[in-house]
Amino acid sequence: MVDALARARADARHPTPLLEGSLVDDLGTIFVSETVGTAILILLGCGVVANVVLAQNKGYNAGFLMITFGWGFAVFAGVTVSYASGAHLNPAVTTGLLVAGKIDIGVVPMYYLAQMVGAFIGAVLCWLAYRQHFDVEPDAVSKLSVFSTGPAIRNYGWNLVTEILGTFVLVFVVLGFGLTNNGDAEATTPAGLAALGALPVAFLVVAIGVSLGGPTGYAINPARDLGPRIAHAVLPIKGKGASDWAYAWVPVVGPLVGGALAGLLSYSLLPVL
Numbered sequence: 001m002v003d004a005l006a007r008a009r010a011d012a013r014h015p016t017p018l019l020e021g022s023l024v025d026d027l028g029t030i031f032v033s034e035t036v037g038t039a040i041l042i043l044l045g046c047g048v049v050a051n052v053v054l055a056q057n058k059g060y061n062a063g064f065l066m067i068t069f070g071w072g073f074a075v076f077a078g079v080t081v082s083y084a085s086g087a088h089l090n091p092a093v094t095t096g097l098l099v100a101g102k103i104d105i106g107v108v109p110m111y112y113l114a115q116m117v118g119a120f121i122g123a124v125l126c127w128l129a130y131r132q133h134f135d136v137e138p139d140a141v142s143k144l145s146v147f148s149t150g151p152a153i154r155n156y157g158w159n160l161v162t163e164i165l166g167t168f169v170l171v172f173v174v175l176g177f178g179l180t181n182n183g184d185a186e187a188t189t190p191a192g193l194a195a196l197g198a199l200p201v202a203f204l205v206v207a208i209g210v211s212l213g214g215p216t217g218y219a220i221n222p223a224r225d226l227g228p229r230i231a232h233a234v235l236p237i238k239g240k241g242a243s244d245w246a247y248a249w250v251p252v253v254g255p256l257v258g259g260a261l262a263g264l265l266s267y268s269l270l271p272v273l
């Protein structure tokens with residue numbers, strides 16, 4: 001037990017950079033994998049929201065719990081198809097892994113770019129799937145909620161706190177699993193959500209949603225909110241209204257801060273858990 005704890009502490013202090021892994025041999029692999037995975041994530045995640053909030057859908061008014069589980073399954077699908085890059089699918093996860101020393105800084109811009117591109121593509125595909133329902137839905141706020149999050153009670157400071165906490169839980173648990181999985185996943189999979197596994201991370205996202213998602217809709221992912229919000233702004237959506245840019249910084253800054261804090265505190269907290 002003492003030896004295992006010592007090895008965990010050593011791994012935390014001297015992590016293996018992502019680029020040394022055999023599954024990630026170039027930036028092109030990262031871009032394709034993250035773009036595809038994030039697009040699937042957003043297509044299915046925004047899709048379940050559209051099913052619940054847009055008029056004349058089969059799932060209309062099914063409630064927040066259906067949305068929460070739908071996003072969990074969306075994460076499962078996105079992670080499954082993007083193992084080659086570690087399935088970050090989220091700039092906050094990438095940031096946390098960078099701060100924790102799990103990836104090299106040289107690959108970070110490519111992760112961010114791919115995640116934003118994938119999120120935009122996924123949002124556009126969701127709009128295409130629900131085009132007729134967007135046309136008949138009279139409420140502009142419901143249309144925006146398909147694409148991006150919004151607070152139940154608008155208070156930017158407290159909304160920011162909620163996003164920081166939710167994202168901290170996500171990234172901290174992902175990093176913690178890397179120290180408690182006996183090395184099996186970490187030895188063959190690049191650092192990221194894939195190291196936790198598609199099904200466990202799906203349940204983790206559901207847990208965050210049902211426990212911490214009420215105040216802000218739990219973006220916990222800058223790309224998940226900003227990419228679709230841009231899509232909402234540029235797509236010819238009938239009666240769409242404004243894209244609420246005044247709030248847009250909260251689901252970007254909050255998750256980045258939460259991810260960075262998780263990476264920073266992993267050095268001192270995770271080796272002793």
